Amino acid sequence: MVHALPTREEIDDVAETAAAIRAAMETVISGRPDLVRLTVTVLMAEGHLLVEDVPGVGKTTLAKALARSVDCTVGRIQFTPDLLPTDLTGVTIYRAELHEFEFRPGPVFANVVIGDEINRASPKTQSALLECMQEAQTTVDGTTYALPRPFLVVATQNPVEMEGTYALPEAQRDRFMARLSVGYPSREAEVEMLERQEAADPLGHLEPVAGIAHVQRMIDVSRRLYAAPSVKQYVVDLADGTRNDPMLRLGASPRAAIQLLRAAKAFAAAAGRDHVLPDDVQELAEPVLAHRLLPSTEARLSGHSVADTLRAVVGRTRVTGTARDALPGRRATG
The missing domain is CATH 1.10.8.80 (Magnesium chelatase subunit I, C-Terminal domain)
Known part of the structure; x- marks a missing residue:
């Protein structure tokens, strides 16, 4: 199928929206415009992002900054060794008073899913995300449910050498469009971070600068480039x-x-x-x-x-x- 190339106006609109999202994120993420640019690129390409580094360098903050810069639904998963696949995808329960089964959706039913420390969960639980990430759907008790679009997983993980971690399977790593390493900030950026967070968390003041319609338009224009x-x-x-x-x-x-x-x-x-x-x-x-x-x-x-x-x-x-x-x-x- 041949799609029409985007117009100059469409491209300018996308570039303006991307710049606004980056600017909003950079009020929280100090001194790392390259990380912010790559994160927004993955969002526009409707991919999934894996953020890997040692604890405390801002992996989860980066994911939260993206989620709060866009007016969308957000699901948060804190991965632990005892987490079950149904804790991610949802579960079907029996409502005795109604004599029927009811599906209770899990946190993957959101536009942006933040998976914190994904490699602390067992391989069985990690694999529950495979269908979600590849096909934007999940199957529970034989029934397939579509996930909202756009659908983006931003997962963080600690290096595999650290205590209590499991290596991600090759099939799951292949589902992530990009992986980035946050790294330690420069001395100047760290001083700026201390000043910003001295009295309050800048995430609490971050307001959305784009809605779901904007993100969908960015994805569509990017695909037609x-x-x-x-x-x-x-x-x-x-x-x-x-x-x-x-x-x-x-x-x-x-x-x-x-x-x-x-x-x-x-x-x-x-x-x-x-x-x-x-x-x-x-x-x-x-x-x-x-x-x-x-x-x-x-x-x-x-x-x-x-x-x-x-x-x-x-x-x-x-x-x-x-x-x-x-x-x-x-x-x-x-």
Whole structure:
């Protein structure tokens, strides 16, 4: 199915809304515009975001800042070892007074689902999210229920070396469009954070700057953005390069290639451009692909990280053709 390319007015509206969401989030997240930009990109691409780092660096705050910047329904899940799948998806109960069964939806029935410390839950509970994240639906007691759209999971996790954590299954990691690491703030950003939070929590004063209709429009415009055939070929070449690298025993899946292109379109739309550049793909290659890849035994023994290997793949993969082709019927700029 061929979709009409977005108009200049639609793209400008999307860029303006994305900038407003970023500005709202940055009143809470100090000194990390790159993290905020990637988070908004995943929202616009209707993906899911995995935030990984040590406790106390602001992973949950980042997720809450996104949820409060958009006027939408929010579900919160605190993952623990004793959490059951039905605690996420919901449960069917029998109403004796009515002589009928009633479905009580769980926290996944929301536009933005914040999953805190996802890798503290058992693999069985983690797997309850697979259907939700891939198909925006969940099946309980043989009945399938559609989840609200847009549907975005922002999950946080501690490094697997820490006490009481389970490694996420490969299938679940592949469902996340991007993974980011918050890291420690700079000295200046940390001082600014202390000043902002000295008297009150800035999250309590954060007001929504966009509604569900805005988010749906951002997703629609991003999906319709123009990507030249050579850009699509470049995405496939990057994915194929990870599958054939001897330093990796698991390369990027076709789902990863699809999500890399979607993220690149959203990134370009947020920048106010009507086309995707190879630079967009390169910028997003590591956060979109790295968490899906597994190092080979040789890589582990030689001390090569997945990120190092991925950067090498990006460095040797060339853009074929003219990736900066003009849009059909007009000259692209930027």
